[in-house]
Amino acid sequence: MSTINVAILGFGTVGQGVCEAIDTHQDRLKEVLGKEVKVRAILIKDPAKERDIDPSIHVTTDFQDILDVPDLHVMFEAIVGEEPTYTYLTKAIEKGIHIITANKAMFAKHGPGLLEKAKRNGVSVGFEATTAGGIPVIGSIRQLLKVNEIRQIQGILNGTSNFILSQMRTRGLSFDAALKIAQEKGYAEADPNNDIEGRDAFYKLLILSQTAFGRQPDWNDIQCKGISHLTAEWLQAAESFRLRFKHAGTLWRDSADHIKGEVAPVLVHETHPFYGVEDVENAISLKGSLVGRITLLGPGAGKLPTGSAMVEDFLSLIERKYTASAESRAVAGEVLVERTHQWVLRIRKGDEYQNWFPSFTLLDHIQLGDFLYVFVEGRKETLESLLRTQCHIQAVPILKEIPLENEVKTGTAVH
Amino acid sequence: MSTINVAILGFGTVGQGVCEAIDTHQDRLKEVLGKEVKVRAILIKDPAKERDIDPSIHVTTDFQDILDVPDLHVMFEAIVGEEPTYTYLTKAIEKGIHIITANKAMFAKHGPGLLEKAKRNGVSVGFEATTAGGIPVIGSIRQLLKVNEIRQIQGILNGTSNFILSQMRTRGLSFDAALKIAQEKGYAEADPNNDIEGRDAFYKLLILSQTAFGRQPDWNDIQCKGISHLTAEWLQAAESFRLRFKHAGTLWRDSADHIKGEVAPVLVHETHPFYGVEDVENAISLKGSLVGRITLLGPGAGKLPTGSAMVEDFLSLIERKYTASAESRAVAGEVLVERTHQWVLRIRKGDEYQNWFPSFTLLDHIQLGDFLYVFVEGRKETLESLLRTQCHIQAVPILKEIPLENEVKTGTAVH
Known part of the structure; x- marks a missing residue:
C-alpha cells in the first residue's frame, strides 16, 4: 500500500488535534484513500518542552528539515502569527507541496496570493480550519453551493465573545466579570483584545468574502466594533423586547457593487437562527440565490473540531476536489443593499x-x-x-x- | 463550447424548479464547467395541460423518447411514487446515464440497489433533494464529513408537521385547525397522512442511514409515531417547562450494533438547536467522531430550494465528486446507546x-x-x-x- 506523507507545523492545540485525528482515523483514511497517511515530521518551537509524540516522527525546530522530508505531499500549518508562517507556506507551495492552514490572520492577508501561487504550482490550499472551527462552512461554499450565488453572509464567528455575552445574559454579570470567567476557562487569551474587539471575527469575515465572492472588500470598508461597552442592563433591556445580543459579522454589497462588511454587536429576534446560539458555539447563515437561507451551527474551536476541519480538508484535497473551477467565483446577479430599520x-x-x-x-x-x-x-x-x-x-x-x-x-x- | 445534455422526468413543482435553476444560472454553470447545459427533453403526464416550456425542448409522455435523446448525460427525476420511476431510472443507468432524484419513497426502498447498479455501470447517482430540500445534508456527509464517523443523527425532516406544531403552539390551535391551515396554504396534501404520521420523515431517515452508515436498519426496527394525538394543552404544558415539541427522526446503534431509529414527537430544551426551528423549516444535527455536533438549518422544500439541491448535485456529479470511495461507509467505532432519562x-x-x-x-x-x-x-x-x-x-x-x-x-x- 502506498503512502501519503504529511508534516505538521506547530504542535499546540491544533497541531495535536491534527495528529490525533490522523492517528485515530487511520482505518477510515485507508478505506477512503486506499493509502496510508504517515506523519513524517513536526515543526516545534521549544525543544525543551515534553511532548507525547511517536518516536518514528522526526521532531525539529528547523523548517528546512521539514522541506527536506522526502516525497512530502501535504503540510498542515497550525502556527500562530503571520510570519514566518507565510514564508514557510510560500516555500512549500514552490516545492509542489499542498498546504492546509488554520491561520486566519495570515490567510486573511495572504490568502489571495497563496491561492494564486498554488494554482501556478499545481497544488491545492485547504483553509477550512481558518473559519468557524469544525463547522464545514468553507467546504459548503467551495463544494456544495457552487451554482448558487451567495448574496449575504451573517456569522457568529468568535466563540469567546459569544461565551461572554451568554454569561452576561444568563448570570447578569458585568462584561469584566464574564471576561474573567472566559479567561479562567481558557477560552480567552491573557490579551483578549483580538476576540472582544472583533479583530478575530474580522479576519474570518475576509476569508468568507474571498471564498463566497472570489474577492475581499477594502479592509477600511469593514467597521469593527467590539462588545466591551455592553452592560448586563443593556442585555436585560433587549431580553424584555424578546431580542438577544450577538456579536456578528455580516457581508453584503452596496449599490456600487462594493463588498461591505461589519463586525458589531447586533440584536436578533427569537425567530432568527442565531437566537439560541450560546457559549462558545459558532454559526453562519448563508443566503444563496437558489437555496434561500441555510444556517450551519457547531463548535467554533477546540482540538478535535479543528483537527476534523483540517483532516476533512486533507481528504478533499487528496481526492482533487479543489479544482481550479472551484476557486473561480465571480460576483454577479443583482446588487442588494441591507437596510436596517x-x-x-x-x-x-x-x-x-x-x-x-x-x-x-x-x-x-x-x-x-x-x-x-x-x-x-x-x-x-x-x-x-x-x-x-x-x-x-x-x-x-x-x-x-x-x-x-x-x-x-x-x-x-x-x- | 461542448454541451451537457440533460432531461427532466416530471414537470410539477420540482421539475419546474430544476428547469428554472438551470435557466437562470446558465452563466454560472458555464463558468464552473466550461460547458453549456441544455435541457433536451421533459417527460410529462398530461399532454393537455398548458405549460411554459421553451419550444426547443422536446416535451413527451413517452419515456422511450427520453431514453432516445442522443448523447443524454444526466436525467433529473422529479416524479412522485415508486413506479414507474424505479423502472425508468434502472433503464437510464443501464444506458450509462447519470441520475439525480428527488423521490424519497422510491429511493428509500431502491436506493441501495440503484447505487450498486450505478457503480457497475460507471455512472453516479445524486439524491440530495430526497432529504431536507435545499439543506445540503447529503452532500455534507458524502463530501465534507468523510473522515468523521457519524455517530448520531437527529432531524426535523417534515416541514408540514413542523408547521402544524408551530401553529398549535403560537396560536393555541387544535391539531385539526392547524392541519386545515397547512392545507389551505398548500403545505399539506389533501391526504396528509404521509406527513403527519411520520411516513415521509421515515423515508428520509432511511436515506440518511444509507448515506451516513452505508446501510439501512431493518424497516421494522423503526418506530413511527405521528403528531395527530397532540393537543394545544400538551404544547402549553411543555412550554411551561421551557420545553418545546418537535416531530423528530433519530438514528442510533444499539448494543448489538443494529441501527435503530425512531420518528416521534419529542421535547427539546431551549438550549437544543431545534428549539427555534419553526414553520416549514427543516433541521439536521449530525454527531461526528471528530467534529462533535454540527447542525444544518434551512428550507425543507419549495421549488427553488429543491431545484438548488438537484442542480448542485448535478455539478458535483459532473465534476466526478461521487467517486466509489465516497460511497463506501462502513460503520465502525464504539457503539453508543441513546438513553432517554x-x-x-x-x-x-x-x-x-x-x-x-x-x-x-x-x-x-x-x-x-x-x-x-x-x-x-x-x-x-x-x-x-x-x-x-x-x-x-x-x-x-x-x-x-x-x-x-x-x-x-x-x-x-x-x-
Missing part, C-alpha cells in the same frame, strides 16, 4: 429627546437603572443624523434579512 | 398515581384542563413497565445528546 437605543434618563423622538416609531420601551431603552423603527439616515448630534446615545441594530427577489412565498406542497 | 407525562386528573410516582424524580408539574403534566426523570425500564399497566398515560421523551467519548470538555483557547 429597527434599533434599540439607550438614552440617559433626563436627557432631552422629545424633539427628535417623533422621527421614529416607538415599538417598545423599558427603564433600567440610569437609562431608558427604546425599541424604535425609522429611516437609517434619521438615525445617523441623530447620532451625530447626540453622541451619548447608543444604538444597536436588529439583524435583518436581505430579501431575495425570488423569495419563495407561494404555497407549494412541503414535506 | 427525562419525560413529560400526561396523566388524567383523579387517576391513581401515588403508588408508582416515587419511582421517578419529579422535576416540575402543571395542571391544565383535565390533565396533570409532570416533568420527571428516571430509568427507561421503569417508564416502560409503567406504560404497560397504565396505558392511559402519555409520555414524551426529552431529546438527548449521545455523549462522545472524546467530547471536548477541557478548556482550550476558543476564538
Whole structure:
C-alpha cells in the first residue's frame, strides 16, 4: 500500500488535534484513500518542552528539515502569527507541496496570493480550519453551493465573545466579570483584545468574502466594533423586547457593487437562527440565490473540531476536489443593499429627546437603572443624523434579512 | 463550447424548479464547467395541460423518447411514487446515464440497489433533494464529513408537521385547525397522512442511514409515531417547562450494533438547536467522531430550494465528486446507546398515581384542563413497565445528546 506523507507545523492545540485525528482515523483514511497517511515530521518551537509524540516522527525546530522530508505531499500549518508562517507556506507551495492552514490572520492577508501561487504550482490550499472551527462552512461554499450565488453572509464567528455575552445574559454579570470567567476557562487569551474587539471575527469575515465572492472588500470598508461597552442592563433591556445580543459579522454589497462588511454587536429576534446560539458555539447563515437561507451551527474551536476541519480538508484535497473551477467565483446577479430599520437605543434618563423622538416609531420601551431603552423603527439616515448630534446615545441594530427577489412565498406542497 | 445534455422526468413543482435553476444560472454553470447545459427533453403526464416550456425542448409522455435523446448525460427525476420511476431510472443507468432524484419513497426502498447498479455501470447517482430540500445534508456527509464517523443523527425532516406544531403552539390551535391551515396554504396534501404520521420523515431517515452508515436498519426496527394525538394543552404544558415539541427522526446503534431509529414527537430544551426551528423549516444535527455536533438549518422544500439541491448535485456529479470511495461507509467505532432519562407525562386528573410516582424524580408539574403534566426523570425500564399497566398515560421523551467519548470538555483557547 502506498503512502501519503504529511508534516505538521506547530504542535499546540491544533497541531495535536491534527495528529490525533490522523492517528485515530487511520482505518477510515485507508478505506477512503486506499493509502496510508504517515506523519513524517513536526515543526516545534521549544525543544525543551515534553511532548507525547511517536518516536518514528522526526521532531525539529528547523523548517528546512521539514522541506527536506522526502516525497512530502501535504503540510498542515497550525502556527500562530503571520510570519514566518507565510514564508514557510510560500516555500512549500514552490516545492509542489499542498498546504492546509488554520491561520486566519495570515490567510486573511495572504490568502489571495497563496491561492494564486498554488494554482501556478499545481497544488491545492485547504483553509477550512481558518473559519468557524469544525463547522464545514468553507467546504459548503467551495463544494456544495457552487451554482448558487451567495448574496449575504451573517456569522457568529468568535466563540469567546459569544461565551461572554451568554454569561452576561444568563448570570447578569458585568462584561469584566464574564471576561474573567472566559479567561479562567481558557477560552480567552491573557490579551483578549483580538476576540472582544472583533479583530478575530474580522479576519474570518475576509476569508468568507474571498471564498463566497472570489474577492475581499477594502479592509477600511469593514467597521469593527467590539462588545466591551455592553452592560448586563443593556442585555436585560433587549431580553424584555424578546431580542438577544450577538456579536456578528455580516457581508453584503452596496449599490456600487462594493463588498461591505461589519463586525458589531447586533440584536436578533427569537425567530432568527442565531437566537439560541450560546457559549462558545459558532454559526453562519448563508443566503444563496437558489437555496434561500441555510444556517450551519457547531463548535467554533477546540482540538478535535479543528483537527476534523483540517483532516476533512486533507481528504478533499487528496481526492482533487479543489479544482481550479472551484476557486473561480465571480460576483454577479443583482446588487442588494441591507437596510436596517429597527434599533434599540439607550438614552440617559433626563436627557432631552422629545424633539427628535417623533422621527421614529416607538415599538417598545423599558427603564433600567440610569437609562431608558427604546425599541424604535425609522429611516437609517434619521438615525445617523441623530447620532451625530447626540453622541451619548447608543444604538444597536436588529439583524435583518436581505430579501431575495425570488423569495419563495407561494404555497407549494412541503414535506 | 461542448454541451451537457440533460432531461427532466416530471414537470410539477420540482421539475419546474430544476428547469428554472438551470435557466437562470446558465452563466454560472458555464463558468464552473466550461460547458453549456441544455435541457433536451421533459417527460410529462398530461399532454393537455398548458405549460411554459421553451419550444426547443422536446416535451413527451413517452419515456422511450427520453431514453432516445442522443448523447443524454444526466436525467433529473422529479416524479412522485415508486413506479414507474424505479423502472425508468434502472433503464437510464443501464444506458450509462447519470441520475439525480428527488423521490424519497422510491429511493428509500431502491436506493441501495440503484447505487450498486450505478457503480457497475460507471455512472453516479445524486439524491440530495430526497432529504431536507435545499439543506445540503447529503452532500455534507458524502463530501465534507468523510473522515468523521457519524455517530448520531437527529432531524426535523417534515416541514408540514413542523408547521402544524408551530401553529398549535403560537396560536393555541387544535391539531385539526392547524392541519386545515397547512392545507389551505398548500403545505399539506389533501391526504396528509404521509406527513403527519411520520411516513415521509421515515423515508428520509432511511436515506440518511444509507448515506451516513452505508446501510439501512431493518424497516421494522423503526418506530413511527405521528403528531395527530397532540393537543394545544400538551404544547402549553411543555412550554411551561421551557420545553418545546418537535416531530423528530433519530438514528442510533444499539448494543448489538443494529441501527435503530425512531420518528416521534419529542421535547427539546431551549438550549437544543431545534428549539427555534419553526414553520416549514427543516433541521439536521449530525454527531461526528471528530467534529462533535454540527447542525444544518434551512428550507425543507419549495421549488427553488429543491431545484438548488438537484442542480448542485448535478455539478458535483459532473465534476466526478461521487467517486466509489465516497460511497463506501462502513460503520465502525464504539457503539453508543441513546438513553432517554427525562419525560413529560400526561396523566388524567383523579387517576391513581401515588403508588408508582416515587419511582421517578419529579422535576416540575402543571395542571391544565383535565390533565396533570409532570416533568420527571428516571430509568427507561421503569417508564416502560409503567406504560404497560397504565396505558392511559402519555409520555414524551426529552431529546438527548449521545455523549462522545472524546467530547471536548477541557478548556482550550476558543476564538
